[in-house]
Amino acid sequence: MTASESVAPGAPGIPARWTSSAKSGVGTALSSRSPLWFTISHGILNEIYYPRLDSACTRDLGLIVTGPDKYFCEEKRDASHAIDTLEKGVPAYRLVNEALNGAWRIEKRVLSDTARPCLLQEITFTALKGKIADYRVYGLLAPHLVNAGMGNTAWVGEYRKVPMLFATGRGTSLALACSLPWGACSAGYVGASDGWQQLHSTCRLDPDCRRAEDGNVALTGEIGFSEKAHKAILVLGFGGTPEQAAAHALASLKQGFDAAADAYLAEWRAWQKKLVPLDRADSSTGLDPYRVSTAVLAAHRSSKPAGAAVASLSIPWGFSKGDDDLGGYHLVWPRDLVETAGGFVAAGDADEALTILGYLRTIQQEDGHWPQNVWLDGDPYWHGIQMDECAFPILLADALRRAGHLPKAKLKTFMPMIEKAASYVVRNGPVTGEDRWEEDAGYSPFTLAVEIAALLAAADIFDIFGKPDAAIYLRETADCWNEQIERWTYAENTRLAVKHGIAGYYIRIGVSDGADDTSPKDGFVPIKNRPPGVSRLPARQIVSPDALALVRFGLRAADDPHIRNTVTVIDAILRRELPQGPLWYRYNDDGYGEHEDGSPFNGTGVGRPWPLLAGERAHYELAAGRRKEAEHLLAALEGSANDGGLIPEQVWDGRDMPRRELLCGEPSGSAMPLVWAHAEHIKLLRSLKDGAVFDMPPQGVERYIRNNTVASFRSWRFNHKITSMPAGKVLRIEVLARATVHWSTDNWATSHDSETKENAFGIHLVDLPIAEVDPGASLVFTFFWLDAGHWENVDFTIIINGGAVAAVAQSFRISSAQE
Structure with missing residues (x-):
């Protein structure tokens, strides 16, 4: 066959898009020999990451079923989907997809190889109407190598006389192998000559479409199911070259699914066994939400470099995002990473938290700050600076120290990191570059709480190493900032306060009350995007649950009148009763979420409730001595999860829109899972077990609540x-x-x-x-x-x-x- 005959028409294909962020499963092998992470949504595989956690290599891999009379059915769109794990606490999955017309059922077992970068699916096809011979089943794979749908090349070939489907792009390759003989196969351009287009229009594959170069490509292959062979194993292997990817796939195929499953389950079983038993069985779903959360944390951590973990193996509203959205949420946010480390500590895996601290040390910038977010190698993606992210690693080091996991000799190795971080905070605080939501600059109660708590924690560490003058300065600075929190962020006698019968409330962002001189000469270098100074708060008041961080980080008592007043207005404006219970918005006038008509966020939108905030509120209720309310909010947090137990970033709060897959109280199109939410879930379970907020730093409690220390x-x-x-x-x-x-x-x-x-x-x-x-x-x-x-x-x-x-x-x- 000549090259002109073998190349598919329609280059380069339609503009590439990612896929749904509504993951129902995420998984990986706990082995450095298998640098591969996978996600599941709508009953099929979505993004698969290799060789790093921040490198998405596929859009999706699903099945198409055809039959008599031009019957065409796509597994992800035309079937009901059920998901379960093969074993509690192990992210290996059993999927059952049944055609909506009752014609067939597809059952899958999905996991990755512990010995090599391969993803295995054991697929069983059952004809519920007619016989297997009446149907043809095709695998449809959309390569996106690496973090890009365009610029890929795909072809039908073989390795050592074994037929396989190949793709390569940006120095990475994949190979798809099958335990049953491949039937007709094709490589084409998405939207023009790909297998979906061919099968949808003619129910057959064009034998001339054998190669598609430098575009948005797709691979399609017929799986040789028969009455005697209704089970097949698909193996997707990865490597630096096509030959390496094929060798991995062939080795994994020869090993077989059961052997791979035994090794995979054993690794996860051993890790879960080490954890603190905080199990909480859900009789309605059969899930153990705690084990789901621990598995989510572990499935989002990197093997190389060790200690890195991304915010989510998803791209919010990915179906509307293209190659210009390189990162999605598969990036490292230092804040989210510290929250993840806290989840590991709460679950009993302090070693992983120590590894995270070590990674944070490697990506710290020379001046002491951490970038807003980074690729795994530490290269910044966004270039903003957020002061809470510069302070959080100090709190992690101190938490590990206080828990006995960081003795003085080991703590000493982190002292340069702590010194630089504390220096950056005291030199550039208290105004935040941007708030924790990466939006506005000013005085944020959340950021202030983290900064002040971190300075107090750092002071204790400086004392340990015989640096009392530095410790005194840090405490004095913390006192000065702490005493002015209300001056900077508490509004009184506003219309909003009068309306709700309170004296005042903490606002989301207070603006600087100094002049707006931005000259760095002889003075402090201004933080990026520092707002012009003004003499008072803006007239329009924006409130946020962020103010509860003042309690969470030990600076204000839960029954402080300022806090109680703020809770009143938070609940009046931001609380939303949903089927699973109360959830909260980030702040009034939030624009991060779907539009009112359900269309995806595109730079503007309407903010939706965040389950994470129910966890934070539950911690506040526990600090206030209201355990029953905290347990009620735990149920709301867990009730926000999907059928796989994954907690979303946001849930939909409008009328049901089934066409857009938006149902009231259920996940929206934002990130899912949100690792931070799962870490908060674990910490809440631990806090309820301990009867106290697990991660509350003690220094502020002692200094400001018990001793009422004031600044001089x-x-x-x-x-x-x-x-x-x-x-x-x-x-x-x-x-x-x-x-x-x-x-x-x-x-x-x-x-x-x-x-x-x-x-x-x-x-x-x-x-x-x-x-x-x-x-x-x-x-x-x-x-x-x-x-x-x-x-x-x-x-x-x-x-x-x-x-x-x-x-x-x-x-x-x-x-x-x-x-």
Whole structure:
């Protein structure tokens, strides 16, 4: 056959798209010899990842059934789907797909080879109407090598005289082998000459379509089912070359499914046996949600590099996304990774959490921060900076230390990481680059809670290594920030507060109250996207459950009036009763979710309820001593999972739209599973078992709730230029170069000079003794830069208010008229 005869028409095919994010199963072998991860949705295989957890190599692999009278039926669209695991806690699956017209049933067992990068499916085809001979069954594979649907080449070939279907792209190859003889096979361009198009129009494959080059391609092969052979094994092997992929597939095929299953199940069984027994059987589904969550965490971790774990093996609204969406959620978010590590610790696998901490050390940037998200090799994908992600690894190290998993000798190896992280936080906080939802900048209660808790934790570690001055500075900075949380993020006397009969509430994001000087010269380098400073909060108030982080991280008591007031408004605005129980929105006016008509998020949309937030709320209820309510919310969290037990990022809250697969209370088209939600689930189970919030850092509880520690100073920085401060406090000037501060409290009738001193974090600071200055006075100051030998030539003014209460009122009591 000549090349012109063998190449399929229609190059390069239609624009490539990914597939549904509604996964019903995820899995991998617990073996470094098998760097392969797989996902299941709608009864078929979806994205398969190789050789790294961030490298999707397929769109999907399903079956098509044809028969007499031009009968055409696609397994994923024209059948009912049921899923179960082969064994509790093991992500090996049994799938049953039955034709909606009752003509046939397909049963599958799915898992991966522990010895090599291969995915195995044992497929049993049963004719429910007529005989097997009445039907033809085809495998349909859409390669997307690697993280891209375009630019792939596919062909029908053989390896060592064994027929196989091949594809290659971007240095990676795959080969599909079958235990039964292949019948007719083809390679074509999606939407033009692929097997789906051929079978749908003619119920046969074109024998001339043997190769499709450099495009969006698909492979199709007829599986040789017969009355005597109604069971087949499909093996999809991967490698750096077609020959390597084929060799892996052939070896796995010769080994057989049962041998592969025995090894796969044994590895998972041994790992699950080591975990803390927090089992919670669900009589309605037969699932053990705890074991599902532990399996989800383990199935999202990397073998090389060890310690990495992605946020989700899915691409939100993937069916509407193309090659321009390279990452989806199969990227590493440092925040999600620390939350995942917390889930491992709660489940009893501290070793994995330590491995995660080691990975975090390798991807930390030289200045101490962590990128917003990264590929597994640490290369940033998005380039924003979020301060909570810079602080979370400190909390993980301290949690492991306090639990006895990080003794001093081992902790010492992480000290450079902790020092750099603490330095970055104190030099660039408290304003966040973006909030934890990667959206807005300002003062976020969640980020503030993480930053402050991390500074206190780091201080304890500095003390361990004989660095008391650094520890004192971190605690003093934490005190200063903690004391101003309400000033920055608590709104009082607004229309919203009056409407709900409360004094005030924490808002989602407070904006900076300093000037908007962005010059990095001689001062702190501003955080990316720092908003212009203003003197008060915006009139329109946005609330979020994020404020409950102040309790979760030990800075405020659960019954603090500010917290109770905020819970009132959170529940009034953000709580939604759904069939599984109450869930919460991220914040009012959230735009991340489907549109009202159910069409996918495309940069705009309407935010939907997040099951994760039910877990966070349950932890708050437990901290408040309301265990029954926490258990009720646990049920709502678990009730948000799909039939496979996977917890989605969001659930649909509108009217049922079956055509779009959107049913009220069930998963939306966003990511599923969300690993963070499963980690929260595990931590909640552990917290309920322990009778206390499992991951609450103790330092803030002791310092601020029990001892009511207050700050002795206010801080002025170039990235945080305060314009007023309460009387009775010292003013701490903090800059990044040696300076003499020239200052006066009587409009230069007299003046003083105070020289800065450098601390352990490269910060040059001096405390101006103005605690005795009368309210109403003004402090004026400027700088002489000692190394540069010049004056700043700008005077800065701070008004001394009548005290802390007056300062809060002045900045944040917004009247109804103003709003």
